[in-house]
Amino acid sequence: MKLTLPPRLSESQFKSALNEFSQIVGAQWVLNSDEDRDGYLDYFSLDSGESHAPSATIAPVNVSQIQEILKVANAYKLPLWPVSRGKNFGYGAAAPVMPGTVVLDLSRMNQVLDVDEKNGYCLLEPGVGFFDLYHYLQANNIKLWMSVPGNSLGSVAGNALERGAGPQLYGVHTAQICGLEVVLPDGQLVRTGTGAMSNSKTWNLSPYGYGPHWDQMFCQSNYGVVTKMGFWLMPEPEATLSLDISLPDEEDLGWAVDRLHPLRLRKVIEQNVGIRNYIAIASAMSQRDQWYQGEGVLPDDVAAGMRRELDIGWWTFNITLYGYEEVIRANARLIEQALTPKISSEPQWRLWQRGDPIERSGAGIPHTRSMHRLNWWGGRGAHLGFSPTLPPDGEKVQAQYQRARSRFEQYGIDYYGSFALSHRSITNVNQILFNRDDKQMTDNIDLLFRDLVADASELGYSEYRTHLSYMNLVAETFDYNDNVLWRLNEKLKDTLDPNGILAPGKQGIWPAAYRDERQ
C-alpha cells in the first residue's frame, strides 16, 4: 500500500517525525514501507483497504517510550491509532479510521504483570494475547479460568476495551475490567479507580473508586492509551454441566428466549446464552460449495438436507453451568423444567469434575475454530458484523430474525444470525460472511449493512460496536436531543486531546481539527 500522508503533515515533516520516533524506539520498530503498510490494512475490508490505510507503524515497549512518542505526535500534530494486538477482525483489524494515521502497535508490551489466584484477577499489558495468558496460567498451574472470544488471536485487554464477549461465565469482558493505567494524550500517566491512591491495595479488586468512574471512558474511545489492565478471572469451579439443544424450526426462537430469559434474569444461568442459526454452525465445519454450487441464497431444501446431514437444528444453543456440583445440579433441574415441555428428547447433560480433561469442561480455552466460518464462500473469505441490542422478548426477537433474514436474502447472502441472551437484553449478532473478490457481493453488503442499521434504529435497537467504515453512521443513530451525546464525547475529546493526536474518528469521535473528516 502506497503512502498516504497524515492530513496535516508535509512529506518532510512526516519523515522528520519518523526519525524522532526511531530515536525513541529504535529504527527496527518503526515500519514505513509499502509492504509494511499492507500488514496493517483491514484484511477483511469490503474494498482493498485503501479507505483506512495507515501511513506507518511504531511499536514501543514501555510507558516512557509511549510518553515520548506522544510528545512528538503533539509537536507535529501527527495522528496515532493505538492497537493492542491489532486482531480486531470484522471491525477493521489494526487499521485506523482516518487514512494516513500512524498505527501505535502495543503488541511488544506483552507482560503478564501479576496474577492473584486467591482473589481472581490478573494485571496485563495490552500485548498479552488470549493464548499468551492461557499458557501463562497453565505453566504456573494457576487455577483460574478465562473467557475467550470466538477468535482468540487478539489481546485480552484490547478485546475488553472494545467490549468484546465470549460464551463462558465471565463472558461480558468489559465487566471484568478493574483498574486501568492510561497515558493521556498530553503524556500524563493516570491510574483509574482505587489505583488513584498511590499505595492502593485494591486497584484490581474494587472497581469503582471515588468520584467519576473512568474505566468505561477508555472503552471504545480515543481518550488515552491503555498500558495496563486489571482483569477478573474465574476461580476453577468444582464441576460443570453442559447441555446442547437443537431446535428444529425457525419458529422455535421466540419461545426459547421466553423460557430461558427468567432463568437468566434469576441467575439460574449466569452467562449469556448464544442461540445460533444453522449457517453459524455449518460454516464452522464446512464450505458452501460442499452443499450447493448455484448462485444466490442457499435454497430451503438444500439447507434442510445440510441440517439433516450435519445433525443440527435450525437453531442451536449451549448452556454450561459452572460451580459447586450440588448447586449446578439443582440449576440444571430448573432448566429442564423450563425446556422439556417444548423439546422432543430428554436433555443430556455432560458432567465435568475437577481432574477430568479440561477440554471437556467448557472452560475458556483459546481457539480459532470460529475463523473457519470465513471460508464459507471460499477464496479470500471475510466477515462484517451488525449486532443490535433489543429487549429479551420472544415476539420481538422472532420479528427481528425475520426482518434481518429478509434483508440478507434480498441481497443474496445466506442469513447468519445469532442471539446472545443476557439478563435484561438480547444482542442479535448478524455475521455477514463474504468473498472479498466478488465485487457484486461486496457492493451488496454495504447496502445490506446500511439497511440493517436503519431497520434496527427505527425500532430503537442500537449497535454495540462497529467497523471503522460505519463508525459515523452508527454514531448518527444515537440521535437523542440532536446527537447531544456525540457532542459531549467531542467536547471531552477537545479538552483531553486538543491537538487531535489519538485515533481521530474512533466511534465517530473527531478532534476539532478533523471535524470536517466526518463526511
Add this chain to the structure above:
Amino acid sequence: MTYKNKGKIFIICGLLLAVDPLLAQERIVSMSEASATGTRIFERECAPCHAPGGTATRMLEKRRGADNGALTDRQDLAPEYIRTVVRNGLNTMVPMSRIEVTDGDLEALVDLLTD
C-alpha cells in the same frame, strides 16, 4: 525432523570445518538455537491455526488430502513462498507484520519449515 537437522548440521559442519573449525562450532550452536527459536515462534504465531485439527490444518487437508494438512510435515515449502504468505496472507489467513514476526523470526520459521 531431528534426524534431518542433525544431517544438515553435519553437512554444514563438514563444509565449514574445511574452512575454519571455530566457525563450525559457532554454526552448530546457532543452528540449534535457530531450531528452538523457530519452534517457539511457530508455537506462538502459527500453532493457533496450524496445530493438528486447527482451522488452517483442516483447510489444507481439504486441498492436499487427509493427514496432509500439517505445515510442519511439508516437504514442498519454498522459503520465498513462506515469506510471501506470512507477509501477505493467503485466503483467510491474515498477514503478519514485522513487529509481530520480525525478519529474524521469519527466517527462523523458514528454517523450521524447510528442514
